[in-house]
Amino acid sequence: MAQNINPFLEQQTTGIVKENDISKRPQSDSHAVTKRLHKELMTLMMSPDKSISAFPEGENLFRWIGTIMGPKDSVYETLKFKLSFQFPNSYPYTAPLVKFITPCFHPNVDTNGNICLDILKDKWSALYDVRTILLSIQALLGEPNIDSPLNALAAETWSKKDDYHKYVMDMYKEVQIN
Amino acid sequence: MRPLARQELPTKAVFYSKDTSVSHKIMASASEDVETTRGDGGESPNTKDDEKKEESLLECNICLDTAKDAVVSLCGHLFCWPCLHQWLETRPNHQVCPVCKAAISKEKVVPLYGRGSTKQEDPRDKVPPRPAGQRTEPEPGNNFSGFGFGDSGFHMSFGIGAFPFGFFTSTFNIGEPRPNVGPHGSPQYMEEQFLSKVFLWLALLFIAWLLYA
Numbered sequence: 572m573a574q575n576i577n578p579f580l581e582q583q584t585t586g587i588v589k590e591n592d593i594s595k596r597p598q599s600d601s602h603a604v605t606k607r608l609h610k611e612l613m614t615l616m617m618s619p620d621k622s623i624s625a626f627p628e629g630e631n632l633f634r635w636i637g638t639i640m641g642p643k644d645s646v647y648e649t650l651k652f653k654l655s656f657q658f659p660n661s662y663p664y665t666a667p668l669v670k671f672i673t674p675c676f677h678p679n680v681d682t683n684g685n686i687c688l689d690i691l692k693d694k695w696s697a698l699y700d701v702r703t704i705l706l707s708i709q710a711l712l713g714e715p716n717i718d719s720p721l722n723a724l725a726a727e728t729w730s731k732k733d734d735y736h737k738y739v740m741d742m743y744k745e746v747q748i749n
Numbered sequence: 750m751r752p753l754a755r756q757e758l759p760t761k762a763v764f765y766s767k768d769t770s771v772s773h774k775i776m777a778s779a780s781e782d783v784e785t786t787r788g789d790g791g792e793s794p795n796t797k798d799d800e801k802k803e804e805s806l807l808e809c810n811i812c813l814d815t816a817k818d819a820v821v822s823l824c825g826h827l828f829c830w831p832c833l834h835q836w837l838e839t840r841p842n843h844q845v846c847p848v849c850k851a852a853i854s855k856e857k858v859v860p861l862y863g864r865g866s867t868k869q870e871d872p873r874d875k876v877p878p879r880p881a882g883q884r885t886e887p888e889p890g891n892n893f894s895g896f897g898f899g900d901s902g903f904h905m906s907f908g909i910g911a912f913p914f915g916f917f918t919s920t921f922n923i924g925e926p927r928p929n930v931g932p933h934g935s936p937q938y939m940e941e942q943f944l945s946k947v948f949l950w951l952a953l954l955f956i957a958w959l960l961y962a
C-alpha cells in the first residue's frame with residue numbers, strides 16, 4: 572500500500588500528524604481511488620485499441636503516463652503523443668490533471684502542454700476514466716475547438732493546411748521517459 | 750440480461766449525439782465500440798465472459814465495482830449510495846446524473862433492496878444512510894355498513910330524558926369506519942343475528958317489566 576499514496580496526502584503525513592489520526596478517513600478514500608485506478612488499468616490493458624495506452628508512472632498509482640496516436644486522416648496521423656495524468660485524492664469526483672508531455676501544436680493546447688477540454692473542467696463526470704479521456708483528447712486533435720483557443724497562432728493557421736502541418740512538425744519531438 | 754445492455758447503450762448514443770460538443774460525440778463513439786465488443790463476446794460460448802458481462806450490468810457507474818447499498822436514479826442508472834452521495838456533495842449546485850446528465854437529487858433516487866441486503870450493511874461514519882424507499886398504504890376500501898357499534902375509533906353517546914326512556918339520544922362517531930358486518934351466511938353473521946335478537950327481546954322484556962311493576 573505504501574507506494575500508492577497520493578502525493579498530496581504524502582505531504583500532509585510528513586507534517587505533525589500522528590499515525591493514528593491520518594490513516595482513518597483519507598486512507599479509506601484513497602483505497603477506493605486505488606481500487607478504481609486498478610480497475611481502469613485492467614480495462615485499458617485488456618482493451619484491443621492500439622492507438623491509446625496508459626500506465627502508472629513508476630510505483631505511484633496516482634501518476635500515469637498516457638500515449639495516444641494522432642487520429643487518422645489528420646495532420647497528427649503518424650505522430651505519437653505522451654501525456655501525464657495526475658489523479659487527485661477526490662478522483663473520480665474531480666477530474667485528473669492531464670497535460671501533454673510531448674510538445675503539441677494545437678489550438679487547444681498551450682506551450683506548457685495544458686489542455687482546454689470541457690470534460691476535464693466543468694463537464695467532468697465521475698463516469699469518465701483514463702480511456703475516455705484519452706479518446707477525447709485523440710478526437711480533439713482532429714477536431715479542435717477554434718472558438719476558445721489557448722494557442723492563438725494554431726487557431727489562425729488551422730485553415731491553412733500546409734502552414735499548419737509545418738508548425739506541427741517543427742514543434743513535435745518525441746520524448747523518451749525513463 | 751443481455752437485452753438490457755442492448756437497450757441501454759443506444760439510448761446513451763442518442764443522448765450524446767443530440768449534444769453538439771466534441772467530447773460528447775466522442776463518448777457516443779466510445780459507447781458504440783463498447784457495444785460491438787460486448788456483442789462479439791456474446792456470440793462466443795465462453796461462460797466466463799457471460800458471467801463478467803452480467804456482473805458489469807450491476808456495477809456502480811462511479812467506482813466501477815459491484816454496487817453496494819445500491820440506488821437507482823430516476824433516469825435508471827445504478828450507483829452505490831456512498832458513491833452517488835459523494836458525487837452530489839461535490840457539486841451541490843449542479844446535481845446531474847454522471848451517466849446521462851439528467852437532473853437528479855438525493856430525494857429522487859430509489860434504493861434497491863436485494864435479498865439479504867440489510868445484513869451486509871457496513872457502518873458508514875460520514876455518509877448518511879441512503880434514503881428509504883417510499884411505501885404508501887393502499888387506500889382503505891369504502892365499505893361502511895350501517896348498524897352495530899364498532900370497537901375502534903371514538904364513540905360518544907349523548908342523551909336527554911329519564912333513564913328508561915332514552916329516546917332523544919344521538920350518537921357521535923368520530924374516526925374509523927366500523928368493522929364490517931360478516932358476510933351473509935357466514936357463522937359470524939348467524940351469531941350476530943342471534944345476539945341482536947336476544948338483546949332485542951331482553952330490552953322488550955325489561956320495558957314491559959318496568960311498565961307493569
